[in-house]
Amino acid sequence: MTGLYEIRADYDAHTIVVYQAYAPAIAEPALAAGRFVPPFSFHRMTWLKPSFPWLAHRSNWGRKPGQERVLAVRITREGWERALSAAALTTGDPGALARAEVHVQWDPERSPRGAALNHYSIQVGVGRQLIRAFNEEWLVGLTDLTPRVRKAAALVHAGQLAKARRYFPAERDYPLPRPLADRLCRGS
Incomplete structure (x- = not known):
């Protein structure tokens, strides 16, 4: 996928990195366990963001309350593509969205200074039905990027x-099978 709608990510042959920001009360136990554990909620949607600049903007570089810890979450590409295959666009049919296990929305990508760019970055909301699979089957590893995010933020602000x-x-650019790419970008 290239052009207006892009999935830009850090990935290899078997895994992809997505980013999430949490309060220390959620991040620290997850990092210690190597996977998400309570107080992480398995009863609400969790949003996966493969764009580091977008997550940095969204979390205000890890300074937004409740998003002070930025995690790199490495998951299997098989799980990622399973989630995308089960997705409905947030801008699509409301009935389909209500039934979907996964929600996809496209938001303007961000520059390091937070300015909206002229292309869109994907955000993937994994619903309650798949959160256990995300955590127990797809998750390969968690890395605390908070120190790295803080260093980058200080340099951006300077x-x-x-x-x-x-x-x-x-x-x-993350390569998706053409039918999946066409469906995810349709109507965005």
């Missing part, structure tokens, strides 16, 4: 964008 980008994970 106007040193080139240096800040060194702390950004390498992301590139």
Whole structure:
């Protein structure tokens, strides 16, 4: 997928990294266990963001209350594509969205300074029906990126964008099967 709607991500042959930001009360037990454990909620949708710049913007560089810890969540590509195959667009049919196990929305990608860019980044909401699979079958590892995010934020705020980008994970266009890409971008 290239163009207006892009899934840009850090991935390899078997896994993809998505980002999430949590309060320390959720992040610390998850990091210690190597997977999500209470007080993480298995009863509400959890949003996966493969774009590091978008997550940095959304969490205000890990300074937004309740989003102080930024985690890199490495999951299997098989699980990621299973989630996308079960998705309904948030801008699509409300009935289909209400029945969907996964929600997909497209938001403007962000520059390091937070400005909206002219292409869109995917956000994937995994519903209650699949959260256990996400945690027990798809999850490969968790990494605390908070120190890295704070260093990048300090450099961005100091106007040193080139240096800040060194702390950004390498992301590139994620290849989706054409029918899935066509369905996810339709009507966005």
